[in-house]
């Protein structure tokens with residue numbers, strides 16, 4: 001089975017990228033095949049509902065995500081929502097990528113007050129594409145990081161559990177009765 005972890009921050013010093021890397025390492029340590037996609041390395045056009053779908057980067061990212069059965073999205077929280085880069089990725093990739101797949105979230109935020117912010121994106125994936133959303137997500141704030149690393153043991157454990165759940169839920173969904 002094939003998975004993907006996507007880092008949706010465009011900040012070179014991103015904290016959510018650290019969360020994503022840890023999740024990717026966890027999947028790799030279990031011998032799971034997981035693609036790594038960093039939106040910094042694949043500049044995408046803004047979705048215009050037309051010409052954007054022919055953009056070479058948009059096509060490449062879509063093809064790579066289409067191959068994944070389960071996807072983890074790491075995103076900054078901006079203005080009580082996922083980043084516009086994360087939302088744009090979903091607009092560009094759409095149903096072909098997200099329908100009937102398992103998805104989970106890793107969020108980096110400035111403070112605890114935005115804890116529920118990922119729900120708008122989660123709801124849209126569920127309602128629009130029937131994406132199965134993992135009922136556990138990672139939410140880390142500035143105090144969970146130090147010296148460019150994840151300092152919080154509980155956040156590291158939560159990431160590992162999220163990665164494990166991605167595999168577990170996806171396998172269960174794929175199992176024939």
Ligand SMILES: Cc1cc2nc3c(=O)[nH]c(=O)nc-3n(C[C@H](O)[C@H](O)[C@H](O)COP(=O)(O)O)c2cc1C
Pocket residue numbers: 009010011013014015016017075076077078079080081108109110111112113114
């Ligand atoms: C434009 C902007 C809007 C933000 N809005 C919020 C917010 O609504 N809630 C919050 O907790 N943090 C907010 N932050 C703080 C970021 O979530 C925080 O810096 C986080 O580490 C960004 O993720 P990244 O490091 O992966 O890029 C905002 C930051 C920026 C630049």
